[in-house]
Amino acid sequence: DVMMAAWGCQCGGEKVMIHLSDHQTTDNLRLKKAFTMSFATKATVAESDYFGEVSAREVKDKVARAGFTAHKAPNVDAPIIDQYPVTLECVVESFEDGVLVGRVVNTSATKNVLDADGNIDWGKLQPVAFDPLSNTYRVIGDVVGHAWKSGDKFK
Secondary structure, eight states, rough: OOOOOEEEEEOSEEEEEEOSSSSHHHHHHHHHSEEEOOBBBBGGHHHHHHHHHHHHHTTTTTHHHTOOOOEEEESSSEETTTSSSSSOOOEEEEETTTTTEEEEEEEEEEEBOOOSSOOOHHHHHHHEEETTTTTTEEEEEOOOOOOGGGGGOOO
């Protein structure tokens, strides 16, 4: 099954963390010890929001209802949704008190979101982030500084 998770982040170079309440997905995480994480984008925001609105416990075919398709990930026992351009394949490192930590074992991306060097171009991807103050999704993309460099002027 799939779900929309709004409360997540990168934690370290190879790990992700998501805060989850009880869902069909949490049952599957405990069973399979693996998951995939894809990025909702400007182009997939309606489908992604739908995945968060309905539970796979009640709507077993929600992926198909959204017009999406899936296939099994090559490195973990979890699905990859074909319509998402970037997918992280992860193994569960820990899952306690609703906090899931996964280790990324593979990243796949479609060519249309890659730059000339083969890296993911966030401007092309147009991922969305949840804004809890206005209950909206906002596109991420503009570069406004460079990590470990923009602050150099204060040294």
